[in-house]
Amino acid sequence: MRLAMIGFGQAGGKVLDAFLEYDRRTGSNLVRAALAVNTARADLMGLEYVPEDRRVLIGQSRVKGHGVGADNELGAEVAEEDIDEVMGALDDVPVHEVDAFLVVAGLGGGSGSGGGPVLARHLKRIYTEPVYALGVLPSAEEGGIYTLNAARSFETYVRETDHLLVFDNDAWRRSGESVQSGYDGINEEIVRRFGLLFGAGEVEAGGEVAESVVDSSEIINTLAGGGVSTVGYATEEVERPDAGLLSRLRGAEAEDLDPASTTNRITSLVRRAALGRLTLPCELEGTERALLVLSGPPRYLNRKGIERGRTWLEEETGSMEVRGGDYPRRDAAEVSAVVLLSGVTRVERIKDLQRVAIEAQENIEDIRARSDANLHSLVEEDAEELEPLF
Numbered sequence: 264m265r266l267a268m269i270g271f272g273q274a275g276g277k278v279l280d281a282f283l284e285y286d287r288r289t290g291s292n293l294v295r296a297a298l299a300v301n302t303a304r305a306d307l308m309g310l311e312y313v314p315e316d317r318r319v320l321i322g323q324s325r326v327k328g329h330g331v332g333a334d335n336e337l338g339a340e341v342a343e344e345d346i347d348e349v350m351g352a353l354d355d356v357p358v359h360e361v362d363a364f365l366v367v368a369g370l371g372g373g374s375g376s377g378g379g380p381v382l383a384r385h386l387k388r389i390y391t392e393p394v395y396a397l398g399v400l401p402s403a404e405e406g407g408i409y410t411l412n413a414a415r416s417f418e419t420y421v422r423e424t425d426h427l428l429v430f431d432n433d434a435w436r437r438s439g440e441s442v443q444s445g446y447d448g449i450n451e452e453i454v455r456r457f458g459l460l461f462g463a464g465e466v467e468a469g470g471e472v473a474e475s476v477v478d479s480s481e482i483i484n485t486l487a488g489g490g491v492s493t494v495g496y497a498t499e500e501v502e503r504p505d506a507g508l509l510s511r512l513r514g515a516e517a518e519d520l521d522p523a524s525t526t527n528r529i530t531s532l533v534r535r536a537a538l539g540r541l542t543l544p545c546e547l548e549g550t551e552r553a554l555l556v557l558s559g560p561p562r563y564l565n566r567k568g569i570e571r572g573r574t575w576l577e578e579e580t581g582s583m584e585v586r587g588g589d590y591p592r593r594d595a596a597e598v599s600a601v602v603l604l605s606g607v608t609r610v611e612r613i614k615d616l617q618r619v620a621i622e623a624q625e626n627i628e629d630i631r632a633r634s635d636a637n638l639h640s641l642v643e644e645d646a647e648e649l650e651p652l653f
């Protein structure tokens with residue numbers, strides 16, 4: 264699947280950078296157009312792979328290049344004020360070469376959390392391609408403001424995009440480690456999973472022909488209908504196929520693998536992917552649609568394994584809309600399963616996030632009310648609802 268990817272804010276920029284590095288390393292060519300947008304000059308300067316002319320600093324008249332300090336209402340305001348500059352930078356995107364837009368952002372901060380949905384709304388108004396977001400949830404240790412930002416931004420992203428794919432930093436923090444010290448590893452995990460998923464729809468001309476190809480329309484159909492998605496992943500090393508002339512002459516490549524063990528490997532990978540750590544922890548039951556992608560050297564992929572994996576996923580999720588197929592990669596040294604669970608409904612983490620956010624909102628309002636009696640009249644008596652950002 265060919266993407267126009269916009270990294271909004273610090274986390275968004277760094278994840279975009281990691282995708283560009285992945286593209287370069289694997290030759291995937293997923294990101295057909297890249298743009299990093301931020302209110303903080305230093306964050307933009309720290310990027311390595313995003314070309315300098317693909318970086319846009321917004322809000323200079325308001326925050327002078329210093330960021331919005333986790334104020335996502337301000338993030339939304341400056342994005343709206345400078346939207347022409349951002350949209351202008353996207354003018355030369357070869358839209359006919361792009362299947363979808365993907366806005367990437369941390370939901371806990373200010374710029375990407377507030378500005379990303381503003382950009383998504385403008386993209387949707389102008390382009391017919393779907394506009395997705397990849398939103399990163401904060402870790403619990405980051406505190407109330409981040410949680411409150413994330414809860415409000417989450418609602419706004421769901422409303423303003425065609426689909427919100429979620430990655431939860433909290434679920435990926437190693438015990439005893441702060442989330443900050445683990446960003447590189449976390450970003451690698453994000454790119455590994457979403458790179459394989461989006462890469463599946465993009466088998467190059469002259470590349471391997473999949474037995475049952477996953478193309479970009481299957482990804483788009485799985486994400487259709489909006490809502491929230493999570494991604495599972497599992498992998499197993501296999502013997503690297505030796506494509507050398509000598510071994511080919513010896514017929515080594517034609518050597519058959521036992522089809523039953525190939526099928527079993529695939530079904531066990533599918534289970535491990537769906538039951539292991541998801542990018543957003545949730546229950547499988549209640550998932551509206553799913554997509555299964557099996558990737559690896561072609562001789563380790565078979566239709567029967569994928570069919571069994573699909574059937575198992577249908578039973579576990581209760582969904583009647585489970586798609587599946589191959590993403591052959593001749594030189595891979597592993598077979599991997601990626602499971603996209605789309606339209607998930609049983610997500611404790613989001614309910615918790617909203618509960619903690621309401622508490623944080625009440626505390627913040629209490630503090631404000633105490634520190635300024637005049638403000639009291641502005642504070643709602645019973646603030647049990649979270650307001651969307653705009």
Ligand SMILES: Nc1nc2c(ncn2[C@@H]2O[C@H](COP(=O)(O)OP(=O)(O)OP(=O)(O)O)[C@@H](O)[C@H]2O)c(=O)[nH]1
Pocket residue numbers: 271272273274275277278301302303306329330331332333334368369370371372373374375376399400401402405409432442446447449450
């Ligand atoms: N996965 C991941 N999360 C990150 C990274 N950098 C920051 N975050 C998370 O993103 C959230 C903060 O958002 P940022 O992107 O830093 O904020 P911003 O959009 O730049 O907004 P301001 O800094 O307030 O102007 C926090 O929850 C961080 O844990 C990163 O490289 N990877």
